[in-house]
Structures are given as structure tokens and as C-alpha cells.
Amino acid sequence: MTIHLAILDVDIPVRPHYHRNGLYSTQYRSIIEPAVHRLSQSPLHPDPIKLVVSNWDIMGGVYPPEHLLQSSSTTTTTTTVPGNDTTTNNNNKNDNKITSLLITGSASSAYQTTTNPWITPLKTFIRKIYSHHPHIKLIGGCFGHQLIAAALMPDSTRVEASPLGREVGVHAVQLTPRFRKAFGAVLGGKGELRMQMMHGDWVVPSSSPSNGYITETTGSTTGSTTGSTPGGSTTAGDTPLKNATTNSNNTHNEGNIKPPWLNIGWTKQCPIQGLYLPNRVLTLQGHFEIDSVGMSLVAREFGPILGWSAEVARAHQERIAWEGGVDDGDVVADVIALFLVGEHMLSPNSKL
Structure with a gap:
């Protein structure tokens, strides 16, 4: 089988991180390709898997053309790509049709549509893919996770600046x-x-209060109201939570999203760490594509912009390097590879 993963770049990395790791699309490709190879060589999926990866400059208005979005059995017609003035008309069935889209992270916030005019066309594009191209799977990381929630689940979730502050470094998603x-x-x-985090926004159920999130066992809210700054960062709430790995009160979180959607897990500082719709959508708040060295470079660049004090910056760097900075990035990549191939297409009783 052939998988064509189209990666939509919605930002460029800070320069030191870019010099070390390249574009965000390159970083995702570097960790997903080996995972697909592992899956192809395992008893889980004995048939050969070919992975084709393309990247698209969304901020520059460059979207995948319509003929690549059609299923292999469909003849395309001329159409205008949202966010781009060009049209496409290509009936070449030998092209590698796109089977999945991945939206990268960004320093922008999904709700900052006035200052970031490229966001609204991207939301329209996501809705179009979901409604008219059901064979194409959607994946989102960090900003991509938040934007997919805003585009596809506006009635049951909302995206906002987290009143608990910015979640940075290695955290264990339950x-x-x-x-x-x-x-x-x-x-x-x-x-x-365990995943590296760097986000000041979160996705929460629409029913949650705006100053925290509800815990089922107590019915109370946690967190405090703080002022927000551009990019979803917070001011008074930007001090890292100590040992923020597990919140036993949040075992209810499988049920806080309307079926058939599913919350993949939570941390003490973020109640929805990803969204899953079987064989259609998979999003992650964390960064499995960035290791501790890369995240340290990102934090060094963003700290002064976000106004971190020396104490806060040091605490974030300690969290990035927590227990050696070891994370489960490769395991998460295996999850992504399995999602790309199709969870329903596994050989019975097999394991990687």
C-alpha cells in the first residue's frame, strides 16, 4: 500500500532550532518515516508500505491541489484552493493521491484570525477535507490539534489561553x-x-468554566484567572506546576468529549491532550517530533519574547530536561504510523 502524507507547515521554527532540525515538516518526516518502516517490517502489517511525504507552505497560501485530494477512483475537476488564487485541473491517476494531512505546530493561536488571516482559510480547508474527502485522515500537532478542534468541534469544545499557564517540558500524558x-x-x-510540551493554549469542553476545568470527583475548578498575551501565553500563570505528571481526579476525561470522538488523555495542567475519531482524525497537544535539545532551543528563543523571568526560564529548562529529557516520541510515532495505515487493517493478535 502507498501512504501519501501531506504536511502543512503553518510556521517556521526559531532559527537555532531550524539550523539543527530543519522545517517542522522535516522534523515530522524524520520520526514518522522510521515508524512506518518498523510497522512495514512487523507482523502487524505484513504487506509492504510505501510512504510518500510532501510539505506545503500554508502561510504562503500554497495548498495541495484538488487532483491530489481525490480518491484514486475519482476523476477531478477544476477548483479553487482555499487561501490560494490558483486553480488546478489534473486528471493524472498515476499521481500519488493524498491519504492523510498533518498540520504542524505554530506560535500563533487558533483564535487569532484577525492578526493571522491565513487561519480562517485553513479552517475552511480542514472542514472541506473532513466533509468531502472522507478517505483523507487528519492529524494535528499542538496548534494543529487546537485548530482541528476549532474547525470540526466548535459546538462541543473551545480553544483558549490556559488559565493554568504554559505547559513546558516533559509531561506524562495519562x-x-x-x-x-x-x-x-x-x-x-x-x-x-511522555511528551515534550510547549503550549499556552488548550482545548477544553464547551461546558467547562473559563477559569479552570472541572474534576468529576469534586466538581470544583482548578487554576486562577490571569491576563493573556498574544500567542496564548499567560502572565501570572506562567510559573510551571511542580511534578505535573498525574491528576487522579481526571480519570473522567474519557467521557468529556461527545462520542464518537474520544479524548486520548490528560495531564494535570491540560485536560484534553488529544482527540481521536477512529480512522478519521488523530490530534496531539504534545510534540513527539521534538527532542529535549530541540525544545531547549525553542524555550531559549521564546523566553524573552514571552517575558519569562530568569527563575521561570530556569524552571522550564529543568522540566525540558526532566529525568534526562527522555520521552516516548518513537512510541507516539508508532501510534501515528498505525493510524496512517489503518487501525482496522492489523493482522489479528499481532504486536509490534
Whole structure:
């Protein structure tokens, strides 16, 4: 089988990080390609898998053309690509049709549509893919996670600046039982996934109060109201939470999203760490594509812009390097690879 993963670049990395790791699309490709190879060589999927990766400059208005969005059995027609004035008309069925789209992270916020006019056309494009091209899977990372929620779940979720402050560094995402079951073949019994974080916005259920999130066991809210600054960062709330790895009160979070959507898991500082719609959508708040060295470079550049004090900057760097900065990026990449191939296409009783 052939997988064509189109990666939509919605920002450029800070210069030191770019010099080390390249564009965001390159970083995703570098970790997803080996994962697809592992899957192709495993008993899970004995048939050969060919991965084709393309990248698209969304901020520059460059979108995948319509003929690549059609399923292999469909003849295309001329259409205008949202956010781009050009039209496409290509009936070449030998082209590698896009089977999945990945939206990268960005320093912008999904709700900053006035200062970032490229966001609204991208939301329209996401809705178009979801409604008219159901064979194309959608993946989102950090900003991509938030934008997909804003585009596809506006009635049940909202995206906003987190009143608990910016979540930075290695945090253990506690996985919901149904997500663990869906990807158990590659999770290897893991109940949590350690991921690097760098976000000041979050996705929360529309029913949650604006100054925190509800815990089922107490019915109370946590967090405090703080002023927000551009990019979803917070001011008084930007002090890192200590040992923010597990919140036992949040075991309810599998049920805080309307079915058939599923919350993949949570941390103490963020109640929805990703969204999952079987065989259609998978989003992640964390960064499996960035290691501790890369995240340290990002934090050094963003700290002065966000007004971090020396104490806050030091605390964030300590969290990035927490327990050696070890994360489960490769395991998350295996989850992504399995999602790309199709969770329903596994060989019975096989494990990676």
C-alpha cells in the first residue's frame, strides 16, 4: 500500500532550532518515516508500505491541489484552493493521491484570525477535507490539534489561553482506556506517554468554566484567572506546576468529549491532550517530533519574547530536561504510523 502524507507547515521554527532540525515538516518526516518502516517490517502489517511525504507552505497560501485530494477512483475537476488564487485541473491517476494531512505546530493561536488571516482559510480547508474527502485522515500537532478542534468541534469544545499557564517540558500524558485499547498493539501496555510540551493554549469542553476545568470527583475548578498575551501565553500563570505528571481526579476525561470522538488523555495542567475519531482524525497537544535539545532551543528563543523571568526560564529548562529529557516520541510515532495505515487493517493478535 502507498501512504501519501501531506504536511502543512503553518510556521517556521526559531532559527537555532531550524539550523539543527530543519522545517517542522522535516522534523515530522524524520520520526514518522522510521515508524512506518518498523510497522512495514512487523507482523502487524505484513504487506509492504510505501510512504510518500510532501510539505506545503500554508502561510504562503500554497495548498495541495484538488487532483491530489481525490480518491484514486475519482476523476477531478477544476477548483479553487482555499487561501490560494490558483486553480488546478489534473486528471493524472498515476499521481500519488493524498491519504492523510498533518498540520504542524505554530506560535500563533487558533483564535487569532484577525492578526493571522491565513487561519480562517485553513479552517475552511480542514472542514472541506473532513466533509468531502472522507478517505483523507487528519492529524494535528499542538496548534494543529487546537485548530482541528476549532474547525470540526466548535459546538462541543473551545480553544483558549490556559488559565493554568504554559505547559513546558516533559509531561506524562495519562491515556484513556479506549485509546489504549485502540492502539494497544504498538503501546506495549503503556498507560502513559511522555511528551515534550510547549503550549499556552488548550482545548477544553464547551461546558467547562473559563477559569479552570472541572474534576468529576469534586466538581470544583482548578487554576486562577490571569491576563493573556498574544500567542496564548499567560502572565501570572506562567510559573510551571511542580511534578505535573498525574491528576487522579481526571480519570473522567474519557467521557468529556461527545462520542464518537474520544479524548486520548490528560495531564494535570491540560485536560484534553488529544482527540481521536477512529480512522478519521488523530490530534496531539504534545510534540513527539521534538527532542529535549530541540525544545531547549525553542524555550531559549521564546523566553524573552514571552517575558519569562530568569527563575521561570530556569524552571522550564529543568522540566525540558526532566529525568534526562527522555520521552516516548518513537512510541507516539508508532501510534501515528498505525493510524496512517489503518487501525482496522492489523493482522489479528499481532504486536509490534
